[in-house]
Amino acid sequence: MKKVRDALVEVAIIVLVGGLIGAVLAVVSNLFVIGVQWFGQQREASDILSLPIGGDTVSFSSLVFLWAAAAVVVFLKTSLGISRWAGPADSMYAAHQVNEPLDIKTGMASTLAAFASASGGGSVGQYGPIVHFGATMGIWVKRFISSRLSHEIYLGCGVAAAISAGFNAPIAGVVFAHEAVLRHFSVRAIAPITVASISASALGNQWFPHTTTFDISATLPPLAEVVPVxxxxxxxxALVAICFMAALRYSAQTAAKMNTSPLLLPFIAATICGLVGVWIPQILGLGISSINEMIAGEFALSLLLTVLVAKLLMTALCIGFGLFGGVFSPSLFIGVAAGAVAGELLILFGFGDIASIISVAGMAAVSSAVIGAPVSAVLIILELTQSYEYAVAAMIAVMVCNLLTNRLFGNSFFDRQLLDRGIDLLKGREAIALNQQVVGPFVSQGYVRAEPSVTGSELREEMRKRGHTEAYIIKSDGQFLGKVSIYEVIEAADSNINDFVDTRPLTLYSHNSLAEAMVTVSQFVGESLPVVNAETGQLHGSLAEGELFQAVIDVQNRARGLERA
Structure with a gap:
């Protein structure tokens, strides 16, 4: 009966956690889009700052709205003390370790900043910020609910709900959380994540029945004609995806090198993007209507090429210069534009009208390469189109594109962001845990210590009693001087040991990680290594190889335990 009761309690908690997170994300995701669209309508209808140019009256309202958005972003950053905006890369990192949890304030502020940027017309997206908001919300909910579910499961619930609500694709939401963020499957994780994903989609449809994002309804030609193309x-x-991701990194690196106040950079991005948006308004905001028009074949080839290049450059500028937002939606836009360009060119060369499927495949291929989730991208297409043929056709482009981008750029843009910070998720949880855990807590105090004035005979007797073959020499002020082995001690005999000390022994420092210590130990032969405080130069303790190996095994087992949960 106890097992039955515990199982029922766990099911109740899973439904509660998943349902709560799903409901919140259904509301936030849909209100985010509705709010951005409303501000976009105000911007398009506004005649603020209208000037006569060449006999026509041109409205520079996009410039004014973007200046206002930049002001809001700067205000949020300064007033809340945000050092760096957070996004999906931070969610991925948080799912792989517990030492650096997500910051709730930064997560909420980042979502507000992305909303301001997109509402003002910035060439940024919604899904990345909402995914991170979902992850943050999951971690926040965990504070109030006691359960056996680990922090990464709560985080995964929020991520799945965000994708599910954003695309009305609950299956893709579940797979995305596991494929791109958690990067492993477990029975305990799938259940609450599935509840959260389905809740977000069902409640989103119930509460916001008229907020469908994409309109994909064209008829697909036979697969035999489409697949080779x-x-x-x-x-x-793949080339378009790599150019987009490289431009994002280059823009951020350029901004970091500029001798300009970080508070001024968003206004520079707003000004340039606003001026470009005056003449190419399609690149402003989320671009959902433009995506649907490109899929429907309503853009001429010249306009497609223009918006493709402009969207890529303006997104890189906005995000790199601090007008914060997501890269997922822009990657969808850029992918559709690239596919539509290819489709139009194929028509010119005598191919049938397959521009629609090429556009959809391009959208799936480019976006999947950027976010590092090829299976999720295919499932999104399947759930959006309700077409098996569309999904299979998109799968071909997605898999080949991801194979190339993985070899030439990396697993995803988010993985590359973490690599730039010295974090390699591909090495797994164990490597991250070993890099985070310092050696200081594992040192032993069971070593032999002596002052430089002691004689070899005296130290030899002490070492004999303690059963050690090495001793550490400490100055009177506590500074670590060096190390002696039994051979130097015997040689010293009745002489002062000071002249026989190895003052440059292989040494670990208290702040060294276990991963660094393992590299050091690979070159070591002896009884133990001294662990020294790098700031004070004092001996913190000793660490034998066996003690180090046991510490590594314990940390690895804890990391593996997360995946088995």
Whole structure:
């Protein structure tokens, strides 16, 4: 009966956690889009700052709205003390370790900043910030609910709910949380994540029945005609994805090198993006309507090429210069534009009208390469179109594109962001845990210590009593001088040991990670290593190889335990 009761309690907690997180994300995701669209309508209808140019009256309202957005972003950053905006990369990192949890304030502020940027017309997206908001919300909910579920499961619930609500794709939400963020499957994780994903989609449809994002309804030609074309176009989609991700990194690096106040950079991005948006308004905001128009084939080839290049450059500028937002939505836009360009060119060369499927495949291929979730991208297409043929066609382009981008750029843009911070998720939880855990807590005080004035005979007797073959020499002020082995002690005999000390022994420092210690120990032969405080130069303790190996095993087992949960 106890097992039955415990099982029922766990099911109740899973439903409560998943349902609560799903409901919150259903509201936030839909209100985010509705709010951005409302501000976009105000911007398009506004005639603020209208000037006569060449006989026509041109409205520079996009410039004014973007200046206002930049002001809000700067205000949020300064007033809340945010050092760096947070996004999906931070969610991924938080799911792989427990020493650096998500900061609730930064997560909420980042979502507000992304909303301000997109509402003002910035060339940024919604899904990345909402995914991170979902992860933050999951961690926040964990504070109030006591359960056996680990922090990463709560985090995964929020991520799945965000994707599910954003695309109305609950299956893709579940897979995305596991594929891109958690990067492992477990029975205990799948249940609450599934509840959260389905809740977000169902409640979003119930409460916001008229907020469908994409409109994909074209008829697909036979797969035999489409697949060879998509295989040939996949390298072009990979090139577009790589150019987009490289531009994002280059923009951020350029901004970091500029001798300009960080508070001024968002206004520079707002000004340039606003001026470009005056003449190419399609690149402003989320671009959902433009995506649907490109899929429907309503853009001419010249306009497609223009918006493709402009969207890529303006997104890189906005995000790199601090007008914060997501990269997922822009990658969808850029992918559709690249696919539509290819489709129009194929028509010119005598191919049938397959521009719609090429556009959808391009959207899936480029976005999947950027976020590092090829299976999720295919499932999103399947759930959006309700077409098996569309999903299979998109899968061809997605897989070939991801194979190339993985080899030439990396697993995803978010993985590359973490790599730039010295974090390699591909090494797994164990490597991250070993890099986070310092050696200080594992040192032993069971070593032999002596002052430089002691004689070899005296130290030899002490070492004999303690059963040690090495001793550490400490100055009178507590500074670590060096190390002696039994051989130097015997040689010293009745002489002062000071002249026989190895003053440059292989040494660990208290702040060294276990991973660094393992590299050091690979070159070591002896009884133990001294562990020294790098700031004070005092001996913190000793660490034998066996003690180090046991510490590593314990940390690895804890990291593996997360995946088995």
């Amino acid at each position: 998509l295989v040939m176009l996949a390298p072009a989609f």
